[in-house]
Amino acid sequence: MSLTIKLRITPSISHLYPNPKTQKNPTFSRIPIYLSNKLTTPLVFRTKRMASHVIKSSLIEPDGGVLVDLIVPETQRGLKALEAEGMAKVRLTKIDLEWVHVISEGWASPLKGFMREDEYLQSLHFNSLRMENDGSVVNMSLPIVLAIDDETKERIGGANDVALVGPDLSIVAILRSIEIYKHNKEERIARTWGTTAPGLPYVEEVITPAGNWLIGGDLEVLSPIKYNDGLDSYRLSPKQLREEFDCRQADAVFAFQLRNPVHNGHALLMNDTRKRLLDLGYKNPILLLHPLGGYTNADDVPLDVRMEQHSKVLEDGVLDPETTIVSIFPSPMHYAGPTEVQWHAKARINAGANFYIVGRDPAGMGHPTEKRDLYDPDHGKKVLSMAPGLEKLNILPFRVAAYDTVAKEMAFFDPSHAKDFLFISGTKMRTFARTGESPPNGFMCPGGWDVLVKYYAGLQAEEAAPAVVSA
Amino acid sequence: MSLTIKLRITPSISHLYPNPKTQKNPTFSRIPIYLSNKLTTPLVFRTKRMASHVIKSSLIEPDGGVLVDLIVPETQRGLKALEAEGMAKVRLTKIDLEWVHVISEGWASPLKGFMREDEYLQSLHFNSLRMENDGSVVNMSLPIVLAIDDETKERIGGANDVALVGPDLSIVAILRSIEIYKHNKEERIARTWGTTAPGLPYVEEVITPAGNWLIGGDLEVLSPIKYNDGLDSYRLSPKQLREEFDCRQADAVFAFQLRNPVHNGHALLMNDTRKRLLDLGYKNPILLLHPLGGYTNADDVPLDVRMEQHSKVLEDGVLDPETTIVSIFPSPMHYAGPTEVQWHAKARINAGANFYIVGRDPAGMGHPTEKRDLYDPDHGKKVLSMAPGLEKLNILPFRVAAYDTVAKEMAFFDPSHAKDFLFISGTKMRTFARTGESPPNGFMCPGGWDVLVKYYAGLQAEEAAPAVVSA
Numbered sequence: 001m002s003l004t005i006k007l008r009i010t011p012s013i014s015h016l017y018p019n020p021k022t023q024k025n026p027t028f029s030r031i032p033i034y035l036s037n038k039l040t041t042p043l044v045f046r047t048k049r050m051a052s053h054v055i056k057s058s059l060i061e062p063d064g065g066v067l068v069d070l071i072v073p074e075t076q077r078g079l080k081a082l083e084a085e086g087m088a089k090v091r092l093t094k095i096d097l098e099w100v101h102v103i104s105e106g107w108a109s110p111l112k113g114f115m116r117e118d119e120y121l122q123s124l125h126f127n128s129l130r131m132e133n134d135g136s137v138v139n140m141s142l143p144i145v146l147a148i149d150d151e152t153k154e155r156i157g158g159a160n161d162v163a164l165v166g167p168d169l170s171i172v173a174i175l176r177s178i179e180i181y182k183h184n185k186e187e188r189i190a191r192t193w194g195t196t197a198p199g200l201p202y203v204e205e206v207i208t209p210a211g212n213w214l215i216g217g218d219l220e221v222l223s224p225i226k227y228n229d230g231l232d233s234y235r236l237s238p239k240q241l242r243e244e245f246d247c248r249q250a251d252a253v254f255a256f257q258l259r260n261p262v263h264n265g266h267a268l269l270m271n272d273t274r275k276r277l278l279d280l281g282y283k284n285p286i287l288l289l290h291p292l293g294g295y296t297n298a299d300d301v302p303l304d305v306r307m308e309q310h311s312k313v314l315e316d317g318v319l320d321p322e323t324t325i326v327s328i329f330p331s332p333m334h335y336a337g338p339t340e341v342q343w344h345a346k347a348r349i350n351a352g353a354n355f356y357i358v359g360r361d362p363a364g365m366g367h368p369t370e371k372r373d374l375y376d377p378d379h380g381k382k383v384l385s386m387a388p389g390l391e392k393l394n395i396l397p398f399r400v401a402a403y404d405t406v407a408k409e410m411a412f413f414d415p416s417h418a419k420d421f422l423f424i425s426g427t428k429m430r431t432f433a434r435t436g437e438s439p440p441n442g443f444m445c446p447g448g449w450d451v452l453v454k455y456y457a458g459l460q461a462e463e464a465a466p467a468v469v470s471a
Numbered sequence: 472m473s474l475t476i477k478l479r480i481t482p483s484i485s486h487l488y489p490n491p492k493t494q495k496n497p498t499f500s501r502i503p504i505y506l507s508n509k510l511t512t513p514l515v516f517r518t519k520r521m522a523s524h525v526i527k528s529s530l531i532e533p534d535g536g537v538l539v540d541l542i543v544p545e546t547q548r549g550l551k552a553l554e555a556e557g558m559a560k561v562r563l564t565k566i567d568l569e570w571v572h573v574i575s576e577g578w579a580s581p582l583k584g585f586m587r588e589d590e591y592l593q594s595l596h597f598n599s600l601r602m603e604n605d606g607s608v609v610n611m612s613l614p615i616v617l618a619i620d621d622e623t624k625e626r627i628g629g630a631n632d633v634a635l636v637g638p639d640l641s642i643v644a645i646l647r648s649i650e651i652y653k654h655n656k657e658e659r660i661a662r663t664w665g666t667t668a669p670g671l672p673y674v675e676e677v678i679t680p681a682g683n684w685l686i687g688g689d690l691e692v693l694s695p696i697k698y699n700d701g702l703d704s705y706r707l708s709p710k711q712l713r714e715e716f717d718c719r720q721a722d723a724v725f726a727f728q729l730r731n732p733v734h735n736g737h738a739l740l741m742n743d744t745r746k747r748l749l750d751l752g753y754k755n756p757i758l759l760l761h762p763l764g765g766y767t768n769a770d771d772v773p774l775d776v777r778m779e780q781h782s783k784v785l786e787d788g789v790l791d792p793e794t795t796i797v798s799i800f801p802s803p804m805h806y807a808g809p810t811e812v813q814w815h816a817k818a819r820i821n822a823g824a825n826f827y828i829v830g831r832d833p834a835g836m837g838h839p840t841e842k843r844d845l846y847d848p849d850h851g852k853k854v855l856s857m858a859p860g861l862e863k864l865n866i867l868p869f870r871v872a873a874y875d876t877v878a879k880e881m882a883f884f885d886p887s888h889a890k891d892f893l894f895i896s897g898t899k900m901r902t903f904a905r906t907g908e909s910p911p912n913g914f915m916c917p918g919g920w921d922v923l924v925k926y927y928a929g930l931q932a933e934e935a936a937p938a939v940v941s942a
Contacts, residue, residue, distance in 0.1 A: 117853070118853065118857065121809075121850060121853055121854055121857065122857050125598055125612075125809060125810065125854050125858075126597055126598055126599065126857075126858070126859055127596055127597055128597065128859070130857060130859070135862070137608075137859065141596075182847060184665075184847070186665070186666055186668075187665035187666065187846075190661035190662070190664070190665045190666055190667060191661070191662055191665050193661070194655075194657070194658035194661045194662050195657055195658065195661055195667065196661060196666070196667045197657075338592075338596065339596070375658075376653060376655070379592060382588070382589065382592055383592055383596050386589065386592065386593050386597070386601060387596075387597070388597055388599070388601070388608065388859065391606070
């Protein structure tokens with residue numbers, strides 16, 4: 001049991017770290033062993049070496065034309081920190097801090113801080129923002145906002161700037177030229193999720209307990225956000241990812257957003273996508289396998305386990321480390337279907353991806369109070385393909401893969417022999433892993449499957465433990 | 472009491488009809504006496520005379536560049552009606568028919584029928600539609616959809632076209648190349664109103680009782696929609712309005728959407744707007760006083776009474792008939808605040824208005840279950856000013872007028888002597904009218920006020936009647 005707890009909180013992932021013996025070409029190396037098969041030295045040194053490089057944006061421009069970077073230069077940190085000490089303080093939750101991370105690295109470019117009311121209203125009503133300089137439109141489907149309570153609002157009074165304080169009480173950032181406006185939670189929820197039914201994970205975790213005011217402003221982040229969970233080196237910023245794509249001389253980058261373990265059906269899709277891009281004449285399409293790393297529902301497999309599983313998928317050769325980059329997308333998850341999938345795609349534009357694979361029912365979930373999907377499974381794809389500001393992104397619709405019981409492998413579903421196909425849902429997969437039962441041979445690479453089995457075994461031991469103790 | 476009933480159902484508005492004696496310039500005349508002071512012959516003849524004219528769109532282009540007109544030419548009506556006889560039938564409610572009217576005359580240009588799913592999703596998520604031909608964006612904030620039930624869907628089967636049948640069982644229109652898709656009422660309501668609380672008038676009246684499917688397609692309307700309520704001649708189409716603006720040689724058209732009686736504060740605002748437009752160098756700004764004529768909440772003053780009241784306002788000289796056109800906007804009312812105000816503005820672009828006066832809390836109402844406004848009163852103006860597809864429209868913010876107890880007239884509120892101002896809300900105004908108490912002198916022209924007093928007196932008599940009968 002203690003192993004499981006350790007795995008979940010400070011994961012044992014030493015096997016993910018660099019192994020100099022497998023190194024082939026240090027110039028191209030950014031990603032730790034098994035995720036890229038190439039990294040030799042900690043990422044931070046390399047980033048320094050790259051700092052003076054101009055970021056090429058040959059594949060796709062970041063939204064607004066310039067990648068936002070809100071990290072205060074090291075030379076100014078002392079002075080800014082001192083200044084922040086004298087400001088009214090706003091306490092951040094763990095999830096607020098994830099958003100600070102997201103904004104600071106430019107995932108939400110051109111957004112330069114938490115939304116002021118004009119941006120909030122545009123996001124809520126139009127899923128997009130109009131740029132003031134040239135009237136062009138960028139996608140912005142989720143309100144990226146910071147809530148404060150009445151007491152904090154009172155304490156801020158008429159101040160122009162406030163200091164943002166992390167859950168560990170350290171000053172994380174300054175928010176400049178602030179604007180405080182009403183947090184109409186009901187309207188925010190209704191327009192973001194298309195329902196106000198109780199039981200939406202992000203609503204219950206984040207919005208309901210939050211204050212009745214929103215505070216917007218320009219963000220200055222005192223130093224890069226780190227989690228010290230052993231996974232920070234996998235959290236490549238959009239800037240670092242663009243550098244990596246340039247280093248690899250990618251002429252197409254296709255992003256795959258996920259928050260689940262990778263099975264062979266996913267791999268089939270990703271490998272097939274690469275093949276199709278090669279057929280289209282691209283010479284070196286690179287896959288950005290981009291697991292979401294911020295807040296997820298407790299039912300989802302935790303990030304560290306997923307990263308370990310992804311590592312095994314590359315180690316087992318199911319995906320090719322030469323043409324795959326695995327990195328963590330730091331955003332929290334809303335489970336807001338067609339509204340959220342736009343955010344998932346838009347953020348990847350900022351990281352340099354010009355192709356985006358959209359799944360069936362992306363960011364969807366069951367309706368919290370009714371026996372049906374919350375969203376029509378096709379709406380995510382449809383909405384994404386029509387979304388304002390995403391015209392420059394190539395949307396690749398997901399092809400459904402299932403287990404072909406005759407060929408004994410995952411294959412694209414073929415309705416002409418439908419009866420041969422077995423659909424293994426996420427729930428079924430978790431049941432297999434929980435009960436220790438093996439899925440059909442060929443469903444997932446053995447190394448990846450073992451990671452899941454161990455995780456669920458640990459979880460069950462942990463769940464059983466209190467009863468044992470109290471007995 | 473019988474008089475009151477008559478007033479409400481088949482209103483006695485003969486005094487609104489043309490009076491040749493007051494006619495000044497027949498060339499310019501489109502609007503009946505007291506509303507324009509100019510009309511001599513029924514509108515239908517004049518429209519015929521104008522039919523061959525090219526519509527000038529010098530002030531502002533209709534959305535999509537061409538004003539949609541879906542009325543079948545007279546020469547084809549017989550054949551189309553015959554064809555429609557053989558099609559599966561879809562029954563329209565009274566409010567569906569109002570939407571057929573709206574779409575058929577091009578108020579919703581470039582929409583050519585009830586929305587198919589692609590249009591519905593864009594409306595719901597982006598409040599706008601992207602044009603397929605050139606990628607430009609037009610505003611479209613309300614889903615304009617037709618619901619059908621399971622039985623009707625089954626009856627339609629795999630047909631390509633259906634006939635739409637009015638509440639009086641006559642065939643009204645054909646819907647071509649239909650698409651049937653799910654009517655997710657909860658999501659539609661949440662994204663349109665920003666709440667799913669019970670008690671929203673349009674939801675209870677229209678959406679909740681509607682079927683679980685939506686049917687979209689291209690509309691062909693067999694003949695112009697008429698209501699035979701004595702007010703049809705006031706229902707000028709966007710084409711007729713554009714002709715009228717051209718005839719009057721308007722170089723600016725400012726629209727005022729309303730669903731309430733006009734008091735002197737409104738008049739002050741409208742007259743002041745004209746003055747400001749003159750100051751800007753316009754030579755002949757024309758006011759489009761444009762009461763909403765479709766479905767309204769039972770608490771609102773009925774259309775016929777409002778039209779009578781508006782007539783008095785022109786008769787009493789509060790507004791100048793020379794520079795004012797009063798016409799009925801046939802749309803039903805959603806009471807959907809910032810979402811709906813976009814529709815109200817967009818439809819007026821199609822009618823040729825290039826200025827739009829936006830009120831405080833436009834299309835707003837009290838929250839149906841909480842003691843607060845449903846919308847922030849400023850959001851309508853803000854959302855409208857940022858709405859995609861409305862960039863070409865000049866938005867004129869409403870200046871708040873109140874009763875100046877010193878000057879004894881309606882005046883723009885001046886915070887420097889706030890204590891002199893008396894705010895007379897709609898509720899207060901209705902209470903005055905109901906109790907027969909006079910509002911402060913100068914609040915509303917006497918002729919207009921009398922219309923309201925009579926209406927409420929009749930209403931009370933009617934409400935009291937059953938008790939008397941049963942006694």
